Amino acid sequence: MITKQLIGYAGVVISSLLLHLSVTTSAHAQNTSATLSSNSETVHWPDTQYTKDIPTFNDVLGYSPGERISSHAQMLRYFEALERAAPERIKLIEYAKSWEGRTLFYAVLGSPSNLASLDEFASNMQKLANPDLHDNEQALIDTLPASVWLGYGVHGNEISSTDAAMFTAYHLLASPTQSTNQSILNNTLVFIDPLQNPDGRTRFTSRYYATVGMEHSADRQSAEHNEPWPNGRTNHYLFDMNRDWLAITQPETAGRIAAMNTYTPLVVIDLHEMGGDASYYFAPAAQPVNPHMTASQIENMGLIGENHGEHFDAFGFDYFTREIFDAFYPGYGDSWPTFYGASASTYEVGSSRGEVFRKRNGDIYTYADSVQKQFVASISTAEATAKHRKKLLKDFYDYQLSAIKAGNDTKQRYYVFSPEYDRAGAYKLARLMAKHGVRVEQATEPFKACSASYPSGTFIIDSAQPKGRFVTTTFSEQVDMSEAFIKEQERRRARHLHDEIYDVTGWSLPLMFNIDAQTCSRVSAKTQSVSDKLELRAKVTNPNADVAYIIPWGDMAAVNFLTMALRENVIVKSANEAFTLKGGKTYPAGSLIIEKRRNQNVNIQTLVTTLAEETGAIVDGVNSSWVIKGPSLGSGNTPELVTPKVAMAWGESTSVTSAGNTRFVIERQMGYPVTAINVADLSNADLSRYHVLILPHGYYQSALGESGASHINEWVSEGGVLVTMSGATKFIADADVLDVSREYAVRDSNDEPSPDKGRVSGTLISSHQALLDTIVNADSNPDYVAGVLANVAVDQEHWLTAGVKPNVVGLVGGSDIYTPIKLTSGHNLAWFKGEDKVLASGYLWEENKKQLAYKPFLIQQPVGNGMIIAFTQEPTFRAYMDGLNVMFANALFRAPAHTRTLR
Structure with a gap:
C-alpha cells in the first residue's frame, strides 16, 4: 500500500529506455536467472540468482521485462506487488497527483535496518545539510548510509527507464545476497521515482498500441514511431517538466522537490532517451558547467561515470561522455539537486520509441535493448554510490560549509x-x-x-x-x-x-x-x-462603502480578483488612465471600479470581501466618486469590461509547449477558462461567439495559409481581439495582416540578392575571413539566440499597458526581429532598449544587440472594429515570465472593452 507523505505535489525527473530480460527457472535450486535478449545475444548481470519469494514481471503482469511498454497502471501494480512481498525492504510513498489524477510515488529500498530508520535518516541528513544549526557531523558521516535518487520518465515518450526502474527494484529485492546488491543495500538507501510524468506516458502508450498492426514495425517512418500532436513528452498542460525545476509550476515538480528536500539524496540521476541511432550518454557533462557547482560534485560524477564505463565495456555497450548535455541551466533534474549539495547527472539512451526500431546502419534495436542499458546504468550508479559512501557524505557536508562561507565572503x-x-x-x-x-x-x-x-x-x-x-x-x-x-x-x-x-x-x-x-x-x-505556505493577505478598507469599490491594478492579485469577479457576473469598469479621488488618493491606470448601483443583483459587499480574501487583493471602498485629477468614474476613459469568451489555437501547427504554457497561465495562474480550437478548424470556424482568439507560438502557414489568415482577419475587423506571439506573429506579418515585416540580418556588405543565375561581376577575395563573409547570403536571418533576458521599455500612455511598469524584462529566443509598425497603422507599445542596455541577463551576440535595439516587443494594430495585439516573443514562456502577466492580462481582459462592437 502506498504511503502518502504530505510534502507537496510533484513529479519526478526523467525519461528513458527499456530492458528485456527473460527469466528461467531451476527446479532444483528454485531460483531464477535473469537474462537479457539483445540481438540474439544473451546478456545477464553476472553471478545473479533470484529467489522465488519476490514476484516477477510475468507473475504480476504476464510479460517479461522489456517485452512490452508498461503503462502507468501496470507499473503501479507491479511496485505494489513488490511492497507486499518485501515490506521490510521496500516502501512506497506517494508524493503527488498528476493533473489527470494519476498517482506519483517513489520507492525506497534498503536493508531492513536502514529502511526501518528512514525517518531518522531524513532527520540526520537535515543535520548534515544545516551545519550552522547542528554539530557532531563526523559521527553522522561515519554511520549514515549513502543515498541515491534514480528518477525515470520525466518525458513521457522516453519510455525505457520506467521498465528499467521496475526491474531494478526486482533485481535488488530478489537477489539480496548477490555481492553488488549486498553492498548497495547495506550501504545505501535507493530512492526510485519510476515515472515522473504518468499523464505523458499514458498518452504515448495508448497511442502507440493503437497504431500497431499485425506485427510491430521497425520503420522509423511508421505511425508507431511518429506520434501525433501533442506527443507524450509533456504532461497534461504540455509542460516540459525537465525545465520546470526553477519555477515549480506543476504539481508533479512541486511534490518531487519537496521529497528531495526532505531526504537530500547524495546522488541524483535523471534518466532520459535520445535518438535511436545514438548509443548511451552519461557524465562527465559537456561544457558549459554552472560556475556555482563545486569541483567535488564534478569529480564524483566522473567517478560514477568511470564505474559505468567498466560495466558497459563488460556488456559490450557503446557509450560516450562530455560531447553534449551541459550542466549550466539550474532548472533541470540533473542540475537543481547540485544546489543543495548533491552530485547529479543526466543519462541518455538511444530510444527504440516503440518495441522495435531499425537503425540507419541496419541493426534491429529493441525496447528490451534500451531497458537493459538503463538497468545496468541504474545498478552501476547505486553500486558506485555505495562504494564511495563516506566520500559522498563528507563532500555533501563540506558543500554546506563552503556555501555558507561563500556567502559570508x-x-x-x-x-x-x-x-x-x-x-x-x-x-x-x-x-x-x-x-x-x-x-x-x-x-x-x-x-x-x-x-x-x-x-x-x-x-x-x-x-x-x-x-x-x-x-x-x-x-x-x-x-x-x-x-x-x-x-x-x-x-x-x-x-x-x-x-x-x-x-x-x-x-x-x-x-x-x-x-x-x-x-x-x-x-x-x-x-x-x-514558509512555502506564506499567504498574501487582503487589504479591504471601508467595506461598507456607499458608492464603489476600487482595486488598484498592477499585480496578479488584482488580475485574479478581476477574473473571479467576471465569472461571478460582477459589472466591472477599468480606468484607462490614473486618477485621483477627492481626499487625494491616486489610483494607477487600469484600476478596477465596481459601482454598487450597477451591482444590485448581488450582495456586492460580501462578494467583494470574499474575492479579496481569496486573491489577496487590495480593495478600497469609497463614499464619493468625485475625481479631482484624471478621468471620472463615469467617463468614456473608464469603460465597462466585457466578460470575454477566450479561444486559442490548439493542435498540429502550434508549438506544444507554447500552447500548453499559455493555457496554463490563463487557466491556472489567472483562473479563467479557455476554449481550445484545433488549428485545422480555424479556417472556417464560427468565431463570432468569441471575443479573444490567441495564436500561441507555432507554424501556421501550411495549416491556415492565406484563406485562414483572411478568415481570422475578417473576424477581427468585426470586433475580435487577436493575440499572437512569436511564430504566430510571424505568420500574420508574412500574410500582410499585421503591418510589420521581419528583418534580414544587418550585414556590412551592401550586396543585394541577385535574381540572375548567370555571370556576375568579378571580385577579389583578400583573406579567409573575406571568403567567409562572401558566402553569407544577403537575405540571411539574424543569428539564432538560444534564450536571453532582455530589457523592454513600455509606453505609459496607452490603455493596453495600464498598470505595467515603465521597464520590464522579456525573454528573447530565435532569430526573428521585426520592423516597428508605422504610426498610420498602429502602435509600438513596448520595445527593446538600446544596444548598450538591451541585454538584462545571458549571452547575446553583439550583432543581435545592435539590431534588436528599439525594435518592437508589443504591437497593437486596430483592424476595423477589432484589433491585433502582437507579441514578437513569448510572454508565457515556461510560465515563469511573471513580470509580463499584467501586460498579457490587459490583452485578454481589457482589450475587448476597446473594440467597437456591441457585445
Whole structure:
C-alpha cells in the first residue's frame, strides 16, 4: 500500500529506455536467472540468482521485462506487488497527483535496518545539510548510509527507464545476497521515482498500441514511431517538466522537490532517451558547467561515470561522455539537486520509441535493448554510490560549509526586495524560494540598509546559508559561461557553424518577476521566517462603502480578483488612465471600479470581501466618486469590461509547449477558462461567439495559409481581439495582416540578392575571413539566440499597458526581429532598449544587440472594429515570465472593452 507523505505535489525527473530480460527457472535450486535478449545475444548481470519469494514481471503482469511498454497502471501494480512481498525492504510513498489524477510515488529500498530508520535518516541528513544549526557531523558521516535518487520518465515518450526502474527494484529485492546488491543495500538507501510524468506516458502508450498492426514495425517512418500532436513528452498542460525545476509550476515538480528536500539524496540521476541511432550518454557533462557547482560534485560524477564505463565495456555497450548535455541551466533534474549539495547527472539512451526500431546502419534495436542499458546504468550508479559512501557524505557536508562561507565572503551577501510595488509578485517569489528550501526572512518593522529605507514586510534572503549557491545563481542578474566556452562559440559562429549553447543563458528570478531585488553587504532588521505556505493577505478598507469599490491594478492579485469577479457576473469598469479621488488618493491606470448601483443583483459587499480574501487583493471602498485629477468614474476613459469568451489555437501547427504554457497561465495562474480550437478548424470556424482568439507560438502557414489568415482577419475587423506571439506573429506579418515585416540580418556588405543565375561581376577575395563573409547570403536571418533576458521599455500612455511598469524584462529566443509598425497603422507599445542596455541577463551576440535595439516587443494594430495585439516573443514562456502577466492580462481582459462592437 502506498504511503502518502504530505510534502507537496510533484513529479519526478526523467525519461528513458527499456530492458528485456527473460527469466528461467531451476527446479532444483528454485531460483531464477535473469537474462537479457539483445540481438540474439544473451546478456545477464553476472553471478545473479533470484529467489522465488519476490514476484516477477510475468507473475504480476504476464510479460517479461522489456517485452512490452508498461503503462502507468501496470507499473503501479507491479511496485505494489513488490511492497507486499518485501515490506521490510521496500516502501512506497506517494508524493503527488498528476493533473489527470494519476498517482506519483517513489520507492525506497534498503536493508531492513536502514529502511526501518528512514525517518531518522531524513532527520540526520537535515543535520548534515544545516551545519550552522547542528554539530557532531563526523559521527553522522561515519554511520549514515549513502543515498541515491534514480528518477525515470520525466518525458513521457522516453519510455525505457520506467521498465528499467521496475526491474531494478526486482533485481535488488530478489537477489539480496548477490555481492553488488549486498553492498548497495547495506550501504545505501535507493530512492526510485519510476515515472515522473504518468499523464505523458499514458498518452504515448495508448497511442502507440493503437497504431500497431499485425506485427510491430521497425520503420522509423511508421505511425508507431511518429506520434501525433501533442506527443507524450509533456504532461497534461504540455509542460516540459525537465525545465520546470526553477519555477515549480506543476504539481508533479512541486511534490518531487519537496521529497528531495526532505531526504537530500547524495546522488541524483535523471534518466532520459535520445535518438535511436545514438548509443548511451552519461557524465562527465559537456561544457558549459554552472560556475556555482563545486569541483567535488564534478569529480564524483566522473567517478560514477568511470564505474559505468567498466560495466558497459563488460556488456559490450557503446557509450560516450562530455560531447553534449551541459550542466549550466539550474532548472533541470540533473542540475537543481547540485544546489543543495548533491552530485547529479543526466543519462541518455538511444530510444527504440516503440518495441522495435531499425537503425540507419541496419541493426534491429529493441525496447528490451534500451531497458537493459538503463538497468545496468541504474545498478552501476547505486553500486558506485555505495562504494564511495563516506566520500559522498563528507563532500555533501563540506558543500554546506563552503556555501555558507561563500556567502559570508561576498560583498553582495543579502538580497532585499519589498512588496511595495508588486505585492503579489514579491510574495510569490518569497514563497517560491521557500519551496526550494531557501531560508527566507520577512521584516516585521521598517529598517534601513545600504543607505535605503525599507518598509515592514520586506523580504530578506541571506546568501550565507547552505542553499546560498542556489540563491546566488537564481538571484544574480548574470551568471557567466566560461570565457573559453564563449571564445569557442564566437569562433564557431565566425566559421558559420552552429553554436553549442543548449538552452537559455539567462534566468534571474527577480528579473523574470520584474521585482527590484537590491543587494547589500549588511542587514540588521527584526524578522520572521517565511514558509512555502506564506499567504498574501487582503487589504479591504471601508467595506461598507456607499458608492464603489476600487482595486488598484498592477499585480496578479488584482488580475485574479478581476477574473473571479467576471465569472461571478460582477459589472466591472477599468480606468484607462490614473486618477485621483477627492481626499487625494491616486489610483494607477487600469484600476478596477465596481459601482454598487450597477451591482444590485448581488450582495456586492460580501462578494467583494470574499474575492479579496481569496486573491489577496487590495480593495478600497469609497463614499464619493468625485475625481479631482484624471478621468471620472463615469467617463468614456473608464469603460465597462466585457466578460470575454477566450479561444486559442490548439493542435498540429502550434508549438506544444507554447500552447500548453499559455493555457496554463490563463487557466491556472489567472483562473479563467479557455476554449481550445484545433488549428485545422480555424479556417472556417464560427468565431463570432468569441471575443479573444490567441495564436500561441507555432507554424501556421501550411495549416491556415492565406484563406485562414483572411478568415481570422475578417473576424477581427468585426470586433475580435487577436493575440499572437512569436511564430504566430510571424505568420500574420508574412500574410500582410499585421503591418510589420521581419528583418534580414544587418550585414556590412551592401550586396543585394541577385535574381540572375548567370555571370556576375568579378571580385577579389583578400583573406579567409573575406571568403567567409562572401558566402553569407544577403537575405540571411539574424543569428539564432538560444534564450536571453532582455530589457523592454513600455509606453505609459496607452490603455493596453495600464498598470505595467515603465521597464520590464522579456525573454528573447530565435532569430526573428521585426520592423516597428508605422504610426498610420498602429502602435509600438513596448520595445527593446538600446544596444548598450538591451541585454538584462545571458549571452547575446553583439550583432543581435545592435539590431534588436528599439525594435518592437508589443504591437497593437486596430483592424476595423477589432484589433491585433502582437507579441514578437513569448510572454508565457515556461510560465515563469511573471513580470509580463499584467501586460498579457490587459490583452485578454481589457482589450475587448476597446473594440467597437456591441457585445
